Amino acid sequence: MSQGALTRYLDAHALDRIARQRWEPRGLVQGNLAGGHRSPLAGFAVEFVGHRQYVWGDDPKHIDWRVYFNRDRLVVKQYQMETNFVCHFVLDASASMTYGTGDEQKFRYAARLAVTLGHFILNQGDKISLATFDDRLRGFVPPGNSPAQLVRMTEHLDTLSPREKTHVGRAFTEVGEHYHRREIVVVLSDFFCDLADLETAVQQWRYQRHEVVLFHVLHHDELAFEFEGQVKFVGLELPDELLTRPDELRRAYLRAFREFQERLAAICQRNGVEYLMVDTARPPAEVLADYLMQRSRLHRRR
Known part of the structure; x- marks a missing residue:
């Protein structure tokens, strides 16, 4: 991987902050490589779990x-297999994700989160993949667990120019066709979409027993609406313009946004999905370190 790609997509400070943590699946996982996570399949590996009748x-x-010799019975020792898991990153590449500048642009920020967390997961010996979408599936990098996987991911990201609308129903159906086993799906998006379509798609993934995590990536402007004076708002996915005074809209906007966020959080709660609000003004190192620490605590309680 070139130094330029490392600079654009990998957050070295974040990797340093999370280096001693682990990403553990919430449930049992299935995989085809020896790894560090418990499988739902009994086999012959390292942890003894019981006997079954010899056949x-x-x-x-x-x-x-x-x-x-003690009971005159032929039984076979069984062990719990430890396997790898696959973490699928699903990245919103629609036009609304272009809001913001520099490292705080939503698409750039979400891409850095995905690649940095992906690097961390690869170091555990697990697999990662990347899907990008807007109104359809834009690209898919199949699962891999070698350092070259990050090269393939960043090369794909470099080809994207977000400009279309979001349509999660159609896009997530196409994305889901690539998932076949019980795995982890991490979606990074602003979720400016039809929430009913989103819930239907999430329910399908959960029905297939995938673990689902939603990273709700938003610019600080969208969270606080701290605009002053007279401002022209230009639509990114619709050809609309609105010239107004934000101070007259702030209260209504924040109320509407809070209701939207609560609906999204409720969808996650109903369907057993992890939900994380992310402000692009926060350093990725803080976001990932706090998230993994919280996830680890929840894992230990189970």
Whole structure:
């Protein structure tokens, strides 16, 4: 990976802050590589979990001969497999994500979160993928667990020029066709979309037993609406313009936004989805460190 791509998409300070933490799936995971997470499938690995009756074709080396000599029964030792997991990043590349400047632009900020967290997950020996969408699936980088995966992700990100509307229903259906096992889906978006479509898509993923995490990425202007004087607002996904005085709209805007955010949070609660509000004015290092610490605490309670 070029130094330029590292600078654009990887947050070194964030990696340093989260280096000693781990991303643990909330439930059991399935994978095809040996890793550090418990699988729902019983096999022959490292942690003994019990016995089952010997059947023809079982490898004799797994027979528990002590049970045979004491109880005259042929049983096979079973162990809990530890496997890898796949974390799928789903990144909103619609026009509304272009709001903001520099590192606080929503798309740029969300891309940095995805690549930085992806690097962290790769270091655990797990797999990551990347899907980008607007009104449809724009691109998909299949799962991988080598350092080259970050190259493929950043190369795809460099090709994007967000300019279309958001349509999560159609896009997420296309994205979901690439997911086949019980995995983790992390969506990074401003979620300026039809929330009913979003809930339907999330319910489909949850029905397939995927763990779902929503990173609600917003610019500080959208959260606080601290504009002054006379301002012209220009639509990013609609050809609308509005010349107004923000101080006359602030109270109504903040009330409407709070209601929208509460509806989104309620969707997550109803469907067992993690929800995290992200202000692009916060350093990614703080966001990721706080999130992983909170996630780790919840994991230990379970």
